[in-house]
Amino acid sequence: MLTGWRAEYEWLGAGASVPQQQIIRDFARSRTKALKDIKARLPQQQRAGMPGFKKRDLAAPTLNYTLRGFRLKEGQLYLAGGVVLSVVWSRELAAGASSVRVYRDSLGHWYASFVVKAISEPLPATGRVIGIDWGVKEVATTTSDSHDLPHATHGQNAAARLTRYQRMMARRKPKKGCPSSTGYLAAKRKAAKVHKKVARQRQDTARIRP
Numbered sequence: 001m002l003t004g005w006r007a008e009y010e011w012l013g014a015g016a017s018v019p020q021q022q023i024i025r026d027f028a029r030s031r032t033k034a035l036k037d038i039k040a041r042l043p044q045q046q047r048a049g050m051p052g053f054k055k056r057d058l059a060a061p062t063l064n065y066t067l068r069g070f071r072l073k074e075g076q077l078y079l080a081g082g083v084v085l086s087v088v089w090s091r092e093l094a095a096g097a098s099s100v101r102v103y104r105d106s107l108g109h110w111y112a113s114f115v116v117k118a119i120s121e122p123l124p125a126t127g128r129v130i131g132i133d134w135g136v137k138e139v140a141t142t143t144s145d146s147h148d149l150p151h152a153t154h155g156q157n158a159a160a161r162l163t164r165y166q167r168m169m170a171r172r173k174p175k176k177g178c179p180s181s182t183g184y185l186a187a188k189r190k191a192a193k194v195h196k197k198v199a200r201q202r203q204d205t206a207r208i209r210p
Helices: 002-008 015-039 159-172 183-206
Strands: 062-065 068-071 078-079 084-088 097-104 110-117 132-134 138-144
Touching: 002 015, 015 062, 068 097, 159 183
Parallel strands: none
Antiparallel strands: 062 097, 068 078, 078 084, 097 110, 132 138
């Protein structure tokens, strides 16, 4: 069916077939899993219907390339269809990548996420133990005071700015069926930047923990 569609629609044939095939596989896999989850949760009389999916204009673009759809050469990423990307590497790959997912976040930034084989290296035994209790007021309370993990309060510190931008979005929200205004999109982007900053702060805090 995909081969027929590519011959029928010029815009579809202009793209590489590898990510298009993978999109169909991912859709079929997610649809099957969603239906199984629905059947497992709902009683027999409520199992009718289909799982919902995001609208096209609400879903961020993402493309998956399998092993035969990409290659790495001299620090550049070559994708099927003649696309060449200069990647800013966050770290070197631990092993050869088996697939890559190219996606765009809420700020319009593009990322390439590689799948590599994980190599587990157990740490040497020390003969010492520690008790950990994950909580609400504190991230973790341990039997050693020096290893307790208090909340970094990144979200609390950004709450005022986030509330301001969300109110701006609420005031400028377009009516149903009308396109979004420039002011609404600007406020939406500012709110997305706050969310992104908090997420990065939390990630950095988690990585530097002893």
